[in-house]
Amino acid sequence: MLRYIGKRLLNYVVLLYVAVSLTYFLAATQLNPRALFALRQPPIPPQIVEAQLRQYNLSDQVPLLERYWIWLTGVFHGDWGYSPLGVSVAEQISTRMWVSLRLLLIGTLAGILIGVAVGAWTATRQYMPSDRTITALSLLIISTPAFVVGTVTQMMAISVNNATGSRFFEFIGETGDVGNYPLADLVDRAQHLLLPTLVLILLGATSMSRIQRNLMLDSLGADFVRTARAKGLRQSKAVMKHALRTALIPTGTYLAYSVATMFVGATFTERIFSFPGIGQYGVDTITNRDVNGVVAVTAFAGVCVLVGGILSDIMVAILDPRVRLA
Amino acid sequence: MSIQPLKTRRTQAGQTVLSVRDLHVTFPSEAGLVRAVRGLSFDLAAGETMAIVGESGSGKSVTSLAVMGLHPPTTRITGSIKLHGEELLGQNDDQLSNLRGRDMAMIFQDPLSALTPVYTVGDQIVEAIQAHYDVSNAKAWQRAIELLDLVGIPNPQTRVKSFPFEFSGGMRQRVMIAMAIANDPDVIIADEPTTALDVTIQAQVLEVLKTAQKETGAAIIMITHDLGVVASMSERVVVMYAGRPVETGSVDDIFYQPRMPYTIGLLGTVPRLDQSTHGALPVLEGNPPSVVELPPGCPFVPRCPKAVDRCKASEPELEATDSPTHTAACHRLAELEGQGHAELFPPPELTTSELAELPREQRPVVLELTDLKRHYPLMKGAIYRRRVGTVYAVDGIDLDLRQGETLGLVGESGCGKSTTLLEILNLGKPTAGAVKVQGRDTSTLTRHERKELRRNLQVVFQDPMASLDPRLPIFDIIAEPMQVHGYKQADIELRVRDLLRLVGLEPGHADRYPQHFSGGQRQRIGIARALSLEPKVMVLDEPVSALDVSIQAGVINLLDDLQGKLGLSYVFVAHDLAVIRHIADRVAVMYLGKIVEIGDVERVYNDPAHPYTQALLSAIPIPDPNTERTRQRIVLSGDLPSPANPPSGCKFRTRCFRYAVLDEASQARCRDEVPDLVQRVGDQSAACHFAGPVRADELATR
């Protein structure tokens, strides 16, 4: 068994290596960091631009493969390079990672849990008014891009703030003006987290509830639920113990996957609520023609995806005896 | 094996335990309102077994769900269902839940999907007990182990902790039975409990069901389409057609004095395992009607040779016949007394070819297999797939097929008969050995030669729903092989019409799609397609087993007739040994990738020499209650071993009843020495060191 897991891990590493290398070639040829210096006033002498680009291994006058090799040897020594303006990429990622985690952990987990509950509940009430209402609502939310949900939430929060004359809802950054009372720091952070977390819960719960509802509908019609009923179990117990338990197997894999990939999943929310997290960083690196930054973010994302894949395999094995014992 | 009952019975033997009156079940569907059951009444006495027989759409399964109260919520049920005199219709779900699993239990058809995959079988049995009785965990688990022991699960102490997927189909059905009898129900409804199982496993499960009934004294409602199972299991019978009971009575009444033309036809069209019936079978023409838009009158009218105007006007009620317990629903009951199926449904004329006159040895060999082997890698693991061994699917078989003859290939699932077919049809290179079609070794063919050779070798598949592309009109379906092989368009047009006529379909229907045809008609389309390239050899893979009983005879007759007309040779694969006896000239019995017995069909059936053939023939219930009552059945123990890990020496020895009574030296021979096919008298060979008829002492030990 260990040999096969090892083989699979090796395949993952190769996959990641190829994907990241391709990203490097793409970014290095498309982003053109030299353009950053072109419009400066007063103009910067070309030699100085060239020197700075060379310093950070970004000059398009150096052959691509040579740049790639320098970058690759750096990576093997833990050096992910610098932005054209000289900011360390690795430092950025390691600090922003925790910002993302603080922002996303509660929202992601709560979103999935609420989504599972809502999805399972609506499935048992298929075609009843409650199911129809929630299904229609979920169609609306699933069709609304995160950047619209975020902006609308902000607009509503401001009108509430204005109407009540308070500043209860905070929507810029991680912290703001910290008051002078016990635990003020914590309260302030919670206030800033409230809105983005609500947005994340809404979006996460909606998509999860749709998935869970469908899984549950499949499992409700299964023969073994009928067997459970034929044994004398009440509908609710047959559903909870047999249908839901079986329908949770794919959900478990999804959960494992989402937790691993959540760091890179909330670009829009981070942007709107000005959280300097990984997603926001990814966008900034592209805007700022930061080749090394782009590659590092995608590599980070790739690692998350692969860890998510492994975690979900483990989760299936935990939840499904057929996989565990076969 | 006896276990303590959990309660005392409320109904004494002989008293009515379940009483159904004028049951009507209706539910909506896309096509319209389905009137699935229309006026069913019966009384079930404590401890008796009653069969409800019918073809698909007759309403028998809907009845079982209605009695259990497990129908979908959109279903409308009227009439009366009384258990112990207590009305069930109108009770709320809580009240019904108290009865389900305690007073009445159900066994479903498909044991693969009826158990929850994520709980152990012990969990599921304990749950059934604790749903009704306040029993401690330890006691409930103890009872679960006793129940598993009762239904014949080996090592119940350890197996109780196993998950359903760790059991074979037959074992899972035993678990279902254990679960059903866990609370000593008064009524057990078994809905086609053995349909998904192989015959030797079916025999085991039916025995278990009988044991379970003896232990618990429960009454059983046996829902089935298999008349053999009815004859072997039940005391009383209700025959259903298009949602109506059309005949009821004791099993002897139904089998020996059927009065309703449908019952008469049904009994007559089934080929018999115990009778040599060559020639045409009586045919019950047409198809069962759809119960969505039933015209007024008797629903059997379109298929009934005795129908008169009155039958079209009003639907007949059940009336008493010679005895008050034997009722039938037919306007012309009085005239039908003593009429057999031969008078009502005369068999059609079949073409016989001149080839049949020629002795077998003088006809050319059209297909030859020599020491054919096909091995597959055995993969394991749901996530980390890896090779863990080899499946010896076909492990060295020899046979030949001569022009104009039919070779039956029989055996249970996993015996390698389907793999053998695919090896023949692939026209490729087997793992070892050779396939020769008309003298050409298929392993040496070029691509072009292979395509040309395909014209001589065509196939008809089992499932008429799956074997025709639903997206193409039947003209295109039949024309496609001819287009690929370069027939001229004008010829194709003509030939499709001819072929449709040949298989008994209207040429004008060529522009319709497969879903407009019934199962039997689709199978005819499949046959027309196979015939389009004028093949010499037809491979028939269970061509009638997916069809309703009353439809099978027509397709069998057609195949018989075509063989006579066109001089075709058939390889006919079936698990139904009665069909093989009827249609085949020779038969080969397969077990775990080997042929264990081969020869002339009459010889093999009348005087089987291999213990497996003997067990197989013995396992099949015969639609004749008297025969069933006196027959002594050989019930094989255990399941088919895995073809990845077959026993040494004789592959059958692990389940062999003869091996069990041999002395140590002879047993060693079976263990160490692979038996060869040895010719016996005439055209019959068996691969057994101790081939010969069954002896009394072999049965006595069981």
Next chain:
Amino acid sequence: MSELVVAEATIKPQRRLTRGQLIWRRFLRNKTAVFGAAGIIFLVLLALLGPHLLYWKFDDIDTGAFLAPPDSAHLLGTTQAGRDVLALTVRGLSKSLLIGFLVALMSTSIAALVGASAAYLGGWYERAMLWIIDLLLVIPSFFLIAVASRGAPEGDASWLILVVLLAAFAWPLSARVVRSMTLSIREREYVLAAKFMGLSAFRIIVRHILPNASSLLIIDAALGVGYAILSETGLSYFGFGVQAPDTSLGTLIGEGSTMATTFPWIFLGPATVLVFLVMCVNAVGDGLRDALDPSSASGGRA
């Protein structure tokens, strides 16, 4: 024989609803889906006819009205640059519609061909295709498309490059689904029968496998439209998608959301249209899925 023939031939094939009729009926019964279909037709008409009916063109600049709130001259107000928000929204709508449908069509076609051929042919080809699919799924496509579109040549056709990029990253998941569906269709008896009659692999895929996977493909394409529109607007929101002077709903929303609290009309107009559009597309997708494939509720994207 004669009796055999007559008897069965006289029985007409049973009268029942064709598959098409059943699907149509099921779809019509789904009110949400019918509403969605009507909404799409309305939006398509708006996108086609709007530019001809409206007074303002999308690139007109009304020097008399910068950041003007909605009034009779500008029904949805104007932007910072004095452009009419309604005209811009209609323009953005037509871009988003065009991109959405083109991307869905392309990605479903690629998915169908790759998925079906991988499953049917098997062997090293299948392994290679699966590896490429995994490769495309490892890295968030959003970043890659953004990077690639930054370096893409500018001009009128730049949105076509965006279409290709979106399609190039949208197919892998669908291809996996098509592959697993093909694996089951491949084992069906009519495919085996075709093989044993001597049909070539290509003919079997095109004539027997893909038509029988058509339900899946239609559903995939329908849901893919919504997915593509959301991807495109998301990219445009950050300025990586459709480039100025052209515009898309995402560009407009991105521009509007920075001022949404003070000048809400720039944001609200395009946002409402976008949400309505995606909702209609998803409603039709869901409706098609329920109508075409009532057995499996969990197929396709959620």
